Amino acid sequence: MKKRAAILVSVLLVLSIAGAAMAAYPEKSIQGLIQWGAGGGTDNFARAVTPLVEKILGQTIILQNRPGASGAVATTMVVNGAADGYTLLYGAENPANYRVLDLSPLSFHDLDPVVIAVEGAVVICANPETPYNTMDEFVEAAKGEKKIRMATSGVGGLPYVAGAMMKNIHGTEFNYIQFDGDGPGATAVMGGHADVMPLALSTSVEYIKAGRLKGLAVLTTKRVPQLPDVPAITEIYPEYAQYLPWGPFYGVFAKKGTPADVLATLSDAFTKAMEDERFEEFVKNSGGFKNGATGTEAVSYLEKFESTASWLIYNAGGAKKSPAEFNIPEPK
Amino acid sequence: MEQSFQYFLIPFLSWEMMLLIWAGVFAGIWVGAIPGLSVTMAASLLISFTFSWDLNHALALICGVFVGGVYGGSITAILLNIPGAPAAIATGIEGYPLAQLGEAGKAIGLCTTVSVFASFVGILALSVAAPVIANFSLKFSPRDFFLLAVMGILLIGSIGGGDPVKGVAAGAVGVLLSMVGMDPSTGELRYTFGNIHLMAGISFVTAMIGLFGVSEALTQFRNAGKKSPKQNLDRIIPSWATFVKYLPLSIRSSLLGVFIGALPGTGGDVAALLAYDQAKRTVRNPSRPFGTGAYEGIVAPETANKGAIGGAFIPMLTLGIPGDAVTAIIIGALYIHGLKPGPMLMIETPHLFWMIVSCLSIASVALMVLGLVSVKPFAKIIEIPKEIIMPVVIILSVIGTYAIQNSVVDIFYMIGFGILGYFMRLYGYATGPMVLGLILGPMLDANYRRAMQGAENQLLPFLEGFVTNPISLFLTLSIVFLVFSQTKVYRRWRGFE
Numbered sequence: 001m002k003k004r005a006a007i008l009v010s011v012l013l014v015l016s017i018a019g020a021a022m023a024a025y026p027e028k029s030i031q032g033l034i035q036w037g038a039g040g041g042t043d044n045f046a047r048a049v050t051p052l053v054e055k056i057l058g059q060t061i062i063l064q065n066r067p068g069a070s071g072a073v074a075t076t077m078v079v080n081g082a083a084d085g086y087t088l089l090y091g092a093e094n095p096a097n098y099r100v101l102d103l104s105p106l107s108f109h110d111l112d113p114v115v116i117a118v119e120g121a122v123v124i125c126a127n128p129e130t131p132y133n134t135m136d137e138f139v140e141a142a143k144g145e146k147k148i149r150m151a152t153s154g155v156g157g158l159p160y161v162a163g164a165m166m167k168n169i170h171g172t173e174f175n176y177i178q179f180d181g182d183g184p185g186a187t188a189v190m191g192g193h194a195d196v197m198p199l200a201l202s203t204s205v206e207y208i209k210a211g212r213l214k215g216l217a218v219l220t221t222k223r224v225p226q227l228p229d230v231p232a233i234t235e236i237y238p239e240y241a242q243y244l245p246w247g248p249f250y251g252v253f254a255k256k257g258t259p260a261d262v263l264a265t266l267s268d269a270f271t272k273a274m275e276d277e278r279f280e281e282f283v284k285n286s287g288g289f290k291n292g293a294t295g296t297e298a299v300s301y302l303e304k305f306e307s308t309a310s311w312l313i314y315n316a317g318g319a320k321k322s323p324a325e326f327n328i329p330e331p332k
Numbered sequence: 333m334e335q336s337f338q339y340f341l342i343p344f345l346s347w348e349m350m351l352l353i354w355a356g357v358f359a360g361i362w363v364g365a366i367p368g369l370s371v372t373m374a375a376s377l378l379i380s381f382t383f384s385w386d387l388n389h390a391l392a393l394i395c396g397v398f399v400g401g402v403y404g405g406s407i408t409a410i411l412l413n414i415p416g417a418p419a420a421i422a423t424g425i426e427g428y429p430l431a432q433l434g435e436a437g438k439a440i441g442l443c444t445t446v447s448v449f450a451s452f453v454g455i456l457a458l459s460v461a462a463p464v465i466a467n468f469s470l471k472f473s474p475r476d477f478f479l480l481a482v483m484g485i486l487l488i489g490s491i492g493g494g495d496p497v498k499g500v501a502a503g504a505v506g507v508l509l510s511m512v513g514m515d516p517s518t519g520e521l522r523y524t525f526g527n528i529h530l531m532a533g534i535s536f537v538t539a540m541i542g543l544f545g546v547s548e549a550l551t552q553f554r555n556a557g558k559k560s561p562k563q564n565l566d567r568i569i570p571s572w573a574t575f576v577k578y579l580p581l582s583i584r585s586s587l588l589g590v591f592i593g594a595l596p597g598t599g600g601d602v603a604a605l606l607a608y609d610q611a612k613r614t615v616r617n618p619s620r621p622f623g624t625g626a627y628e629g630i631v632a633p634e635t636a637n638k639g640a641i642g643g644a645f646i647p648m649l650t651l652g653i654p655g656d657a658v659t660a661i662i663i664g665a666l667y668i669h670g671l672k673p674g675p676m677l678m679i680e681t682p683h684l685f686w687m688i689v690s691c692l693s694i695a696s697v698a699l700m701v702l703g704l705v706s707v708k709p710f711a712k713i714i715e716i717p718k719e720i721i722m723p724v725v726i727i728l729s730v731i732g733t734y735a736i737q738n739s740v741v742d743i744f745y746m747i748g749f750g751i752l753g754y755f756m757r758l759y760g761y762a763t764g765p766m767v768l769g770l771i772l773g774p775m776l777d778a779n780y781r782r783a784m785q786g787a788e789n790q791l792l793p794f795l796e797g798f799v800t801n802p803i804s805l806f807l808t809l810s811i812v813f814l815v816f817s818q819t820k821v822y823r824r825w826r827g828f829e
Contacts, residue, residue, distance in 0.1 A: 038372065038375075038376040038657075038660070038661050038664065040664070043376075043664055044664045044667045044668060047379055047380055047383070047664065047668055048667070048668045050380070051380065051383040051384065063380060064737060064738050065376070065737065066737055066739075067532070068513070068514075068531060068532025068533065069513070069514050069528070069531040069532055070514070070519065072528070072531065073528060073529075073531065073532045076528050101519060103514075103519065103521075103531075104528075147788065149785075149786060154516070154517065154518070154519050155518055155519050156519065175785065175786075175788055176785065177474075177782050177785040177786055178516065178517040178518075178778075178781070178782065178785070179782070180516065180597075180778070183653070183654070183660075184596065184597065187470065187596050187653050188473075188474070188782075190470055190651075191470035191471055191472070191473065192471075193473045193474060193782075193786065194786070205672075205674075206652055206672055206673070206674025206675060206676055206677075207652075207674060207675060209674075209675075209676060210674060210675035210676050212651070212675050278670070281670045282667065282668060282670065285667060285670055285671070285672050286667050
């Protein structure tokens with residue numbers, strides 16, 4: 001019985017490999033590697049968009065979470081695979097910082113963007129019992145004697161980079177405490193185990209509405225519709241404009257060198273899927289904004305992000321290697 | 333109130349939901365029983381699978397799988413000494429000796445009954461005290477999680493087998509292995525030798541499958557040809573008197589489970605181990621000495637890990653904070669289905685809360701029925717000759733490991749741990765402490781450093797926290813007591829010796 005099954009499986013395998021050599025893309029199921037664990041922002045995005053894309057492509061996308069090393073594990077797997085569009089990376093902004101943090105020699109330059117799907121904003125959040133109620137008061141308090149405890153998701157993560165921006169502009173130093181991500185960090189701030197945390201809008205919006213967290217400012221140039229009462233940072237400190245727009249994003253990527261027609265098929269499918277009502281609803285509810293950049297537009301988006309983030313991390317002392325080593329231009 | 337009741341009735345009025353819950357429990361029992369196939373994995377697969385479904389139906393199925401899966405892990409622990417999930421490790425310590433004595437049926441029967449009871453304790457806590465418990469769980473600081481982990485490490489004394497030195501050695505190696513990968517706080521790479529696979533760390537589930545599954549199978553090959561113990565299957569359902577006898581322990585352990593489950597990030601595995609330890613220290617006259625088949629040692633971890641199910645939903649439904657890995661995935665499912673999990677969830681969508689309470693209740697009833705019906709066929713598994721069942725175990729271990737993240741490297745790890753475990757057993761080292769070290773190592777490491785960072789890396793303020801914060805003080809005193817209770821002075825005073 002087992003032997004017969006084994007033969008059957010191997011025959012099927014051979015057939016599927018042989019079949020893949022010809023015919024138009026996509027001819028067989030596609031592997032989708034998710035950079036982060038189940039239940040996280042990247043995972044939610046992947047699972048929300050994929051069923052819609054599958055319908056358009058007429059092929060299954062087999063999703064797998066391959067978390068680890070800030071997403072470098074999944075990124076490496078995609079780059080080690082073939083550039084045929086059958087292995088996709090569902091990822092967030094992290095590969096932009098791998099090189100300066102010395103996590104991996106890879107970066108977005110080793111990938112071809114299929115689509116930059118969703119972007120988010122970052123809100124500076126505080127525990128409701130902290131004495132500062134506005135961004136101004138917060139900056140004053142941060143300059144004071146006692147260091148404010150800021151929760152982060154580790155060196156190089158978004159909260160860390162936001163902290164670096166504040167350091168650059170106001171000269172404020174924080175006592176960083178590292179948590180396992182936005183969620184656990186937000187929990188710690190609510191429980192009073194840290195005072196502030198720059199959090200993705202998607203993580204924080206419900207807590208702010210419920211009064212569990214205090215939103216001090218959004219790191220954008222315009223107020224966001226989800227939080228009309230929280231000021232945009234440039235209303236108070238226009239000097240932040242030099243770093244903006246900046247924030248988390250989720251996208252889909254293929255290995256560099258994927259044939260142009262394959263890439264175009266994929267980009268079209270994702271663009272179309274993102275127009276689905278259910279995806280729009282998902283983006284709205286999760287506190288994000290649709291971006292939808294593909295092709296060269298997506299490439300320059302990634303380059304700008306890389307330049308802003310890596311130089312901020314470097315100037316804040318968190319980088320192991322200088323961005324100059326990798327010819328990452330300094331932001332203007 | 334009336335409205336809550338109406339919401340509670342939603343699953344009862346839909347035959348599809350009823351069917352899905354029962355099917356979920358049934359599938360969950362099998363998923364849980366196979367080492368490596370976990371509830372977390374099943375839940376995340378189901379989310380893609382149920383994307384186009386109505387949310388209520390999807391949740392009904394996931395709740396069923398959750399309840400069934402936690403139970404299933406214990407069955408193989410009792411029958412084959414191979415826990416299907418970390419939450420069942422403690423159960424195997426007492427359950428397997430019982431199966432060897434021919435009492436597997438009685439053990440599973442008792443396990444089923446107390447499991448259902450504990451599951452209802454969890455549901456009750458969820459429905460009457462959720463906001464209170466959730467707010468309290470937020471008060472747990474990194475320092476307190478550190479103390480909980482220390483408490484867990486002390487368990488090595490309980491599950492370490494005969495020789496304490498060997499137990500500590502195995503535990504220490506486990507902690508050491510848990511350090512491999514990225515430093516949780518700075519991202520520095522530790523013991524990775526530039527290897528990308530080591531960068532992702534060593535998963536404790538992979539290690540567990542090897543150390544329990546494969547190493548048990550290899551060990552059993554030494555007994556090939558020997559006749560398996562005859563199982564007595566006359567009285568499966570425990571008598572009322574038995575149930576009442578274990579009631580105080582059941583209540584205590586299930587409440588502990590509810591609470592540990594409600595703490596963000598800790599779930600049934602930690603709860604079950606702490607409950608087992610607690611039972612071992614406090615039960616005066618166990619049915620047999622602990623380690624040789626004490627029924628109390630099954631009741632405590634089983635009630636704790638089932639209580640933790642309701643517990644894990646507490647912060648999830650009230651605050652949008654996952655209590656464990658499965659509820660983290662359910663939060664994702666809610667997002668995908670267009671809901672906004674968070675503190676407003678209960679206010680904006682109150683039906684969801686009561687519907688989940690109801691799904692869990694139905695799942696618990698289904699567990700009672702399906703669990704008791706399958707005791708006899710399950711118990712027969714032991715009577716299958718070892719040379720047939722153990723290769724099956726090895727095959728399932730390989731499949732289960734691969735299924736975690738479709739990684740061939742994990743299979744090599746798993747087999748490596750299996751061989752290591754075989755030699756550990758041969759030389760009298762228990763494998764439990766090593767898995768414990770792998771589970772608790774990261775919790776110790778990350779939380780100690782967070783607590784230290786919170787005190788600006790100053791020793792004095794750091795130590796001050798242990799006595800000035802009421803929760804930390806309580807936990808510190810508990811640890812002192814745990815250690816003290818092992819001394820001769822105390823044991824003589826309490827009449828244990």
